Amino acid sequence: MRVRDLVYETATALDSNRGRSLLTILGIVIGIAAVIAMTALIGGVKQSLVGELGLNQARLVQLYAWPGRTVTLDDLEALEELMPEYECLTASSFWSFEVKNETKKFDASVMGVLPSYQKVSGLKMAQGTFITDENEDKGDLVVVLDQNSVKQLYGDPNEEVVGKTVMINNGSYTIKGVTEATSALMASGGTVYVPYSTCATRLSGYWGVDDMMGLAREGANMETIADKTRDTLIDYFNISDDNAEDAVYVYTMQSVIDELNSTMASFELLMTAVASISLLVGGIGIMNMMLTNVTERIREIGLRKALGARSSDITMQFLLESICLCLVGGIIGILVGYFGSFALTGLAGGVFDVGGEGNTIVPAIDMKSVVMATGISVGIGVLFGYYPARRASKLDPVESLHYQ
Amino acid sequence: MAPVIEVRGVHRVYESAAGYVHALKNVSLTVEHGEFLCIMGPSGSGKSTLMNMLGCLDTPTSGTYLLEGVDVSTLNDDELAELRAMRLGFVFQSFNLLPRATVMRNVMLPLIYSDCPVSEREARAVKALQAVSLPVEYYDHRSNELSGGQMQRVAIARALVNDPAVILADEPTGNLDSATGEMVLKTFRRLCDEGKTIVLITHDPDVANVADRTVHIRDGKLLTDEQERALIAADPTTRSNT
């Protein structure tokens, strides 16, 4: 029997039983909907949290090593080669200088940063643009302020300042842009960013790197990356084992995310219980319907056997029928779950205390959970369809043909 | 060439709650290519039991059955299924068509279990339907929209479509009125004249007239025409067309 014949038989059989089939798959629909709603909501909560922390915080790794010599941009490049699991690595150096304009002045943290710093740190621009490759290459006298600095210099953090100039250490710097106030996690009294090369040549006279950050590739396991990074740093800088603890520093946002995950675990448990029970009930419903189906079609089964169907053909036919039933249930469940999760966002926002202040939770569904839900549906179809299908295939053709 | 059907000393014993039923007792039978054999016997004499055995739906308790020279008892279930798909055609008393499927789909049904390429299926179904002279306008009708005679002709077309070694028909006219029954019998006669081998079961002596040869079965035992006539001559109440 060919696949297309099987598909044809299945389609006709299900089509002729539409009403009953739809009722039967309700359990599967509810179960899968629960699974999907759960994952979509959890995804949404996570994303909303990431939104609050900055887009890339979850993938951010802070790393540094004290090898007993100056760490340079060459080291950064070499490390980038060694660790392809990072989308990019960036470096910065910290200094403190007085920054002033015509009327005001304040002591700012001055950071010499590479252009990639913005992408890695997830800094958002309130005005203008960040430091570019060209600025870095030419050592331009440009500066990016954060909103705290703007407030210090101009009184109002939202003042339009792009194009104006400020003085740092007797040099005149043109303001290229303003970054949004950093979150509470990175509290500061005013930070200004200048190109790394400008900082080294004009301000500090020192090319050494004070801090490094990496942006791991999407979907990477942060824990694995942190471990690997630690090993790579130890290897690269030839740090002795007994020094390793103190001389290497690797930190990810994983700990924050872990905390969130444990909160979600209880929610997950509840939804999993709902899902499992309805899937079990749904599966039994499917089995019941398939058994009824087999009984109703005993004569047809006998006929097919008389016409040359092998037992395996009959098994496949009925198995595929139950798989298709479950699959349809699964697909409807995915849709119901996804749209239903929008209705539940308010509730989830309350439970997890995120998404306040206009930052609403948007259910996020990923391909993985859709594939998983589909897999579960097929699995239920096989599990609960196998017994009826085997029963059909074992029927004696002579008796079946004369079954009334 | 081996005969299409060769049955030697076959017994079939049913075990039931009431005890053992000897449905076939030492039955031997040979059917040659192109032959139209009629098996006659009263109700309960073992006709269907014999037919199921010939159709590889059932296996003898003892004795051998050779289909086209192959000892059927040496085959496993899948090989028997393949034999049914490729070498046997069935016609049943109650038609046994799929009611919701079209005539074409019904006729093509055995082909999905055979190795017939998908592209050839329709052509073969049309050829089979032409052979039973069903008008073209019915090909796309659902089979439950047909009359009994039309249904049985569709069923015969279905039995023909695999070009089987033998067509087995168990009381194919049993559910039809005499006029339609006659038409169906003519169809069988014509197929036989075109070279098909046919084994037909009936308890109607008129039906037996269209066959080349008739054997009688009584209480599971086969009798030749002469033996049967002798029996009836001795006791006319035992005629088989009860």
Ligand SMILES: Nc1ncnc2c1ncn2[C@@H]1O[C@H](COP(=O)(O)OP(=O)(O)OP(=O)(O)O)[C@@H](O)[C@H]1O
């Ligand atoms: N599955 C079975 N179990 C037990 N006994 C059976 C079974 N099938 C048939 N028999 C018995 O075997 C004998 C022959 O039955 P069979 O069906 O072959 O008769 P038949 O000649 O086809 O009769 P009819 O003309 O009524 O169809 C009967 O006595 C019947 O009761």
Ligand SMILES: [Mg+2]
């Ligand atoms: Mg019978």
